[in-house]
Amino acid sequence: MAIITPKPMSGFPELLPEQQRVFNRCIDIIRRNFELSGFTPIETPSVERKEVLTSKGADEKEIYALARLFAGEGESPDTEFALHFDLTVPLARYVALHKEKLVFPFRRYQIQKVWRGERPQKGRYRELYQCDIDAIGRGSLGLLNDAEMPAVIHRIFTEMGIGDFVIRINNRRLLQGFYHWLGVSADHIADTLRTVDKLEKIGRDKVVAELVARVQLDEAIAGQILDFVADDRPVDALLTHLASLPAMSDALFAQGVDELRTVAAGVRSLGVPDSDFTIDLRIARGLGYYTGTVYETKLLAHPELGSICSGGRYDDLASYFTNEKLPGVGISIGLSRIAIALIEAGVLKTDAQTPSRVLVTVLDPSHMSDYLRIASSLRTAGVACEVYFEKGRVGDQLKYADRKRIHFAIIAGEDEFAAGRLKLKNMRTGEESTGSLDEIVNLTTSDR
RNA sequence: GUGGCUUUAGCUCAAUGGCAGAGCGCCUGACUGUGGCUCAGGAGGUUGCGGGUUCGAAACCCGUAAGCCACCCCA
Incomplete structure (x- = not known):
């Protein structure tokens, strides 16, 4: 029989045991911190009806549809379902469906896989984990919710130990107001936002060229826009400067500046140090539905990964599913982008290939029941362990134990059982100690 | 979907058109109550796949697939 190649599809990542353990530890940190800020878990199905997924005008090339491999006579193998490509659209459907049972503001988190029909590249996968939090209001939602998002993220990334990062905050109202004040026509504003968003990637000259050629802005205006967004003074100085600009005569701009000031103050009070967040007028987010605050997060040591965490404020989550605002x-x-890249880069350190902390070795199979009892006692004490059942x-x-980097081995044969004393070997130090079962269990729970 | 580059052992990579190799890893033994270190030995390849040129192809040509990168878009 021909061997089927065991290689997984590119873009569908698969980890080795020690890597998976690191990955899962990241998920644990994320979940704990989401809950620490009062977000509640939900899970939505991996598939949605196609019409739900395309409701926001998503790029249909990005969506994997579900089909059966075979269909009976007169049946179509196609289904009306497709795999979700993000968690926001499913959230919208969920909230619209259950809004009479949910209490608002609704604060939920969701950690699930999503699928995208992309050409994979570094840090870009076709199957990936997204970890979302959202706060949804009924009719209105307080602005300080916008400050809480970066605060939660800051706690998570700090605990995960992913290296220095900067959460960049901006406000789309501010940008729109500014462009409006400059005289950019309404139907060119979205295009302008999107083009300026590329600044970091393609550089000032190309952005100006594109603004002039494609968006048909006046070159002088394009230049003014770039001078405006490239302003990188510190948070407070920038806010003061913005408030002094003549563009403050534009109501939208003034509101944006005001919101940004409130959010920045909130972020600071929630414990994010000034070194870890900044106001960056360059970021706009490509997605059209963001209306106010927007976020992007960059790893200083790995800028090539792009944004590892982004989001923003939207006026109306579920307009396709309900009339209620x-x-x-x-x-x-x-998560997939961050964790896999940082595991490969050695920033997130892998450890043992197993959760087992203790290996119970078997010297004398006639005492197997004793070995099993030892394992049971360890587990009751909360110590992960396993027994070596093989010849x-x-x-060997x-x-x-060494190869799996198990911390301790318990060694006991005829002599030990006769004396009622087990031997414990610390695999890291090589040191051996003896003691009763209880004493040994105790020793394995202490650090070292 | 478009373009560029790449594909040789599990991994990283050699091999001027002339015997397909190294390092690391893996397995066995030295070592039947003690891992890592060392030493000795071993397994592992239709050179991605299909065709062509040639006395002879891993190498050159055509096709194809996969991978990587860039665009697009985005986490």
Whole structure:
């Protein structure tokens, strides 16, 4: 029989055990911190009806549809379902469906896989984890929710130890107001936002060229826009400067500046140090539905990964599913992107290939019931362990423990059982100690 | 969807058109109550796949697939 190649599809990442453990630890940190800020878990199905997914005008090339491999006579193998490509659209449907049972503001988190029909590249996958939090209001939603998103993210990234990062905050109202004040026509504003968003990637000259050639802005105006957004003074100085600009005569601009000031103050009070967040007028987010605050997060040591966490404020989450106005603000961590890249870069350190902390070696199979009892006692004490059930000398068994980087081995044979004293070997130090079962269990719970 | 580059052992990579190799990893033994270190030995390849040129192809040509990168878009 021909061997089927065991290689997974590119873009559908798969981890080795020690990597998976790091990845899961990241998920644990994210979940704990989401809950610490009062966000409640929900999970939506991996598939939605196609019409739900395309409601926001998503790029249909990005969506994987579900089909059966075979269809009966007169049946179509196609289904009306497709895999979700983000968690925001499903959230909108969920909230619209359950709004009479939910209490608003609704604060939920969701950690699930999503699928995108993309050409994979570094940091870009076709199957990936997204970790979203959103706060949804009914009719209205307080502005300080916008400050909470970066605060939660800051706690998570700090705890994960992913290295220095900067959460960049901006406000789309401010940008729109500014462009309006400059005289950019309404139907060119979205295009302008999107083009300026590329600044970091393609550089000032190309952005100006594109603004002039494609968006048909006056070159002088394009230049003014770029001077405006490239302003990188510190938060307070920038806010003061913005408030002094003649563009303050534009109501939208003034509102944006005001919102940004409130959000920045909130972020600071929620414990994010000034070194870790900034107001960056360059970011706009490509997505059209953001209306106010927007976020992007950059890893200083890995700028090539792009934004590892982004989001923003939207006026109306679920306009396709209900007439009721549901404004919200949310942020999403691209966990697969961060974790896989940082594991490969060695920033997130991998450890043992197993959760087992202790290996119970088997020297004398006639005492198997004793070995099993030892394992049971360890587990009752909360110590992860396993028994070596295979044929093998002590050397083989210790080698097994060594390769899986199991911290301790319990070694007991005829002599130990006769004396009622077990031997515990610390695999890291090589040090051995003896004691009763209880004493040994105790030793494995202490650090070292 | 468009373009560029790449594909040789599990991994990283050599091999001027002339015997397909190294390092690391893996397995066995030295070592039947003690892992890592060392030493000795071993396994592992239709050179991505299909065709062509040639006395002879891993190498050159055509096709195809996959991978990487860039665009697009985005986490």
